[in-house]
Amino acid sequence: MSAVTDLWHRVTGFFNQSKPARIGLIVVFVAFLYVLPNREFYEYLNIPGVWIPLYTTGNDMAFVLFTCTWTILLALGLNVVVGYAGLLDLGFFGFFAVGAYTVALMTSPESKLITEYNWFESPYPWLVTVPIAIALALLSGVLLGWPSLRVRGDYLAIVTLGFAEVIRIIAKNQDWILNGDRGIPQVGHPPGTWPDGTPIFQFDAKPYYWLALTMVIVAVFLIRNLVRSRVGRAWVAIREDEDAAELMGVPTFRFKLWAFAIGAAVGGISGSLWAGYNNFVNSATFSVENSILVLAAVLLGGAGNQAGAILGGFLVVYVPEWLRSVGDVFGWPKTVRVFDINLDVSPTSLRYAFFGVLLIVVMIFRPQGLWPNRRRAAEFKDRRQAVVVGEGVG
Amino acid sequence: MHFDDLVNGFPNLTTTGLTQGAIYALIALGYTLVYGVLRLINFAHSEVFMFGTFGAMWTWGWLGFGSTSGRPGLGTAIMLIALGLVVAAVVSGATAVVVELVAYRPLRRRNAPPLAFLITAIGASFVLMELMGAATGRIQFGMPPLLPSNPVINVGGWRITPLQLATFVVALVVMFALDTFVQKTRFGRGIRAVAQDANTAALMGVNKGKVIALVFLLGGLLAGVAAVFHNMKTGNTRFNVGFLIGLKAFAAAVLGGIGNLRGALVGGLLLGLVESYGSALFGSNWTNVIAFVVLVVLLMFRPTGLLGESLGRARA
């Protein structure tokens, strides 16, 4: 055991000290991520010794990876809000909805903006609508933040939760433009054709995954630029002591608003990617449960660290999916009869229950998340050492 | 906008709103109690409520009253309701205590940060909801008809059904009992002491762990009561019934000032009324939007809710 940990320390030590080695490792890993959705490649991935595949069998691997990737984008956006600025936002999926609907309304030939209101003659291509989607998501972030950032803490959580719910209900009930539950079909796809003339972006999830992965990489770098500048310092200062930050010349309200706007913009990108793939947008995806799932991703991974957010975003999608596959491999029974009732115990059905257990267990044993940033980790260590008076009595 | 609907239906809209509001208030009290003592949004409380709805339903089913059976006599109905209340309260109370023991207590031992609690709360909510979903096949279950639907009071078009009357009376009695319990008894003093300053209370000999378990139990009991009336009002339940109603009850708690017991009552009733009037005015599709818009607008102007936080002290 100690030999293993020793090796681990030596390896991590090497990568910590040598920058080229670190960059090399990241490049190799990113390359791995790009080839991952190819069947010829992932078929060989399994837990050594026991034959448990690491890939998913319930859904197409590329599709699952694409879902992971747009969730990761959301987690990255929310990480700016929750992780860096310390603002609890429970309605983050609302911005995803804004992005998705913007793309849908502008690229679908069946959009009512075209068929009924004649705002424009013919649908725009997907690519043109993405910047608009981002801009609108950013704007809605500002519009939501302007009034609600005046309230603090848990109240902010409920205000944002309310906002997401309102967006969903408007999308559900609103018949004039968003078409209610029937939604908007025939949403445009991203551009590009293979050499043989067939469009790249159709119903195969693989190219979307590549596109989303690229966006994740871009987002990581841009957010990293922010975090390592005065902006990131201002956010952390606000998180740690808002009043002191204000008195040291940090325009706290403005930076909180920026955090909201940037998070929202990233959420909007994610929504526009999803809409481009899904071809159909209605209100069903924008439930509050999803907002909570993204928040869980950020905190599970480790708030305030982009690597953590990525890990979290990956896990919240992948683990439930993978549990289904494991059930298939071992041929677990799908139902059990207890008394006279058939209980559905298939991993498919229980995957969110497993996931819930996972959340509880991780939070009990690693409340700082799986991959926290150095600063947060220290904070948690200190908290643990502080003995709570009275807990022993209870 | 249908102003005439609002004006013509005003008395009946008020009764409907107050009835729904009483249910919200009962659930909101669970959020507010826990928040007041632990500063924790007990996200799993909606599932505590949901377990109560099933507890009552199964009791009735076990006694031979299913969604297809005929209406029993009044005496039997009252018996069934009383039994349902007891079972639902016990089931919900037990669920709440289990959640506290499994999901929150280990974190408190480790002095985890507030956000970690929120995540385990979400996790616990997932577990409870999904287990119930798996156990019940994720379908909707109907309730047996218990109380007659012809109004007990009918004055010039203003009608009150037996169910509305029962809901309101029982809710008020239960809330009055809770208020007395918290204000007058030794346990209640313990709750208030921990809410004000947990560590000092512990030094003064209050058993913090017991107080916290008690608070969860109380919240669960009230949610169980709410569950029975919700069952009878909507006539059905399913594994995810808790989510939206829990969200709204939490909104009600915030509306009144979270941590404040009377605030939960005021917030719940107000939310019920606003929803009722609002759905007449804008159409029932918009009920949920109205609830949240009111909440958001109110928080802009009174950031600590109508009555402010008070079970312990207000938080900066």
Place this chain on the structure above:
Amino acid sequence: MDRKPLLEVDNVTLRFGGVVALDQVNFTLYEGEILGLIGPNGAGKTTCFNAMTGVYLPTEGQIRFRGEQISGRKRFRITKMGMARTFQNIRLFPEMTALENVQVGADAHHRTSVPSALLRLPRHWQEEKQGRALAEEVLDFVGIRHRIHEVARNLPYGDQRRLEIARALATRPTLLCLDEPAAGFNPAEKASLLELIRKIRDSGVTVLLIEHDMRLVMGVTDRIVVLEFGKKIAEGSPAEVRDNPKVIAAYLGVPDAA
């Protein structure tokens, strides 16, 4: 003294409900001096400070900084105008390093914001470099350069106090307000703090010092304002204040460590 007034506290009254925390307080701070603000516990020193830095809005009266009315302005704007402060109970950003703490102060004068930071535009990059250089210089100035990469909460108490001063200095203030900077210091530490305060004044920054320790105040200040129960009861040079019977009665009369 015919120096230019920097800060004018003009008939400031501050009430919280029925409690009068400040009662028509009047004093002027001139450029380049060290003014001591003293008084027994609860005299309203920190309240006065908070009114000046925009934490509280005076009920009546005006506070002018460099001739401009500042009460009611946003707190970060007051900082940008050149007034910086420290806190009686240390309020650093505990998980940030010493350097980062000071950089937050230096950022007060950054012109570039999110868009240029996002794209790392040269102008932004330039400002970041300047901010960092300034931060290092200030850390050097207060004498804790060697702590530069340590997390603030791990610093020894005295260095935390110095770090607070450094963070305030990094905002490039014309007026530095120190709220009991020597609290909890031993005599040796007090002496070196005294030296630092003089050094700050000599570098061209006016200093307002709230202090309990009379010896420290007498030793370093040019003038002293004495508050009691929210009222100004005396003003003058250390020697004048020391001999003022009112002050002796109110403050020196009580047994004090000093």
